[in-house]
Amino acid sequence: MAFSSFLNCLRAAVGAYWCKYCSGQRFSIANDIVYFYLLIVLFRHGGFCEALKVRPINRLLPNRHKRATNTQERVMSQFVVDADWLHWHQSPSEPHFKVPEGAVDAHCHVFGPGDQFPFAPQRKYTPCDASKDQLWALRDHLGFSRNVIVQATCHGADNRALVDALNHSNGLARGVATVTESITDEELQSLHEAGVRGVRFNFVKRLVDALPFDALKVIADKIKPLGWHIVIYFEAQELPELYDFFTALPTTVVVDHMGRPDVSKPVDGPEFALFLKLLAENENFWSKVSCPERISKVGPTGSYEDVVPFARTVVERFPDRVLWGTDWPHPNMKSHMPDDGHLVDMIPQIAPTEALQKKLLIDNPMRLYWAD
Secondary structure, rough: OHHHHHHHHHHHHHHHHHHHHOOOOOOOHHHHHHHHHHHHHHHOOOHHHHHHOOHHHHOOOOOOOOOOOOOOOOOOOEEOOOOOOOOOOOOOOOOOOOOOOOOOOEEEOEEEEOOOOOOOOOOOOOOOOEOOHHHHHHHHHHHHEEEEEEEOOHHHOOOEEEEEHOOOOOOEEEEEEOOOOOHHHHHHHHHHHEEEEEEEEEEEOOOOOOOOOOOOHHHHHHHHHHOOEEEOOHHHHHHHHHHHHHHOOOOOEEEHHOOOOOOOEEEEEEHHHHHHHHHHHOOOOOEOOHHHHHOOOOOOOHHHOOOOHHHHHHHHOOOOOOOOOOOOOOEEEEOOOOHHHHHHHHHHHHHHOOOHHHHHHHHHHHHHHOOO
């Protein structure tokens, strides 16, 4: 019995080592010698295959990249990953909830790879690589069919990584770009042909320096003839001062992550009521009910349950104007890195019926991004 318990512990330890090795992490020669000795022990006494059954997403792809950790060099080409950067989940769980056929992950990103698509000099963070192939692998693992890729702020207005992903998606991805007021009609048309269907205005100061309102109005007027929409990212306390500017925008407007409400406050309180008013009084406004991992106060140990009443309220009140996305690879997370499988398992809590799930995951994103 004691030896059996020892083998079980040994299998777990070797499995964890194997998972890290497959994800790109490297150890000293001495550690590798011990590791292979333990493999021999398991091979002789059973449990070899069980120890190696972990298959991280990185291992399924032809081009592995380094895992960003605090114990190894965090260098990608000429870029050094931020010291406190949390790497995206290497082996997300398989969701218990099966998304309907044709479901769209309507909010995700690609980072680099940095040696192919350099990060912007004016960026406020340097992430680890998160390539299009790794995004496709996650899409398939979670059971989704399509993606909407939102331009990452670390790339600024250089949309080459986004366009490259769209061009290699076989029509299964659409994009939201970042542009400046100097962009030409020809450049916009080129982005449209690649699959871009919107632009993003980011007002979160710790992530980006927002353009002046006059410049944003120029961009809005330029994209309107293309039928594009505008994605806006802000935090709840900023809504009062931005409200009039938002409602004057001439296109469909999509709010990222419900405007990041403070979920420690009542769902029927005045702060969230202003956001609901924005949606109720402006039928051109949509909302993504995504990113519980960013908004929650109770975190993963509480299953992000404090976010559910807010997201469910939005879904049930505005079922034809809501979207959902993973936010992979979850940039700038500080407290923890979410398991994408667990995020998918939250969908039935915020969209409790099959009809609501179909609108949230298929009908709405297809209408907004694949209408043409």
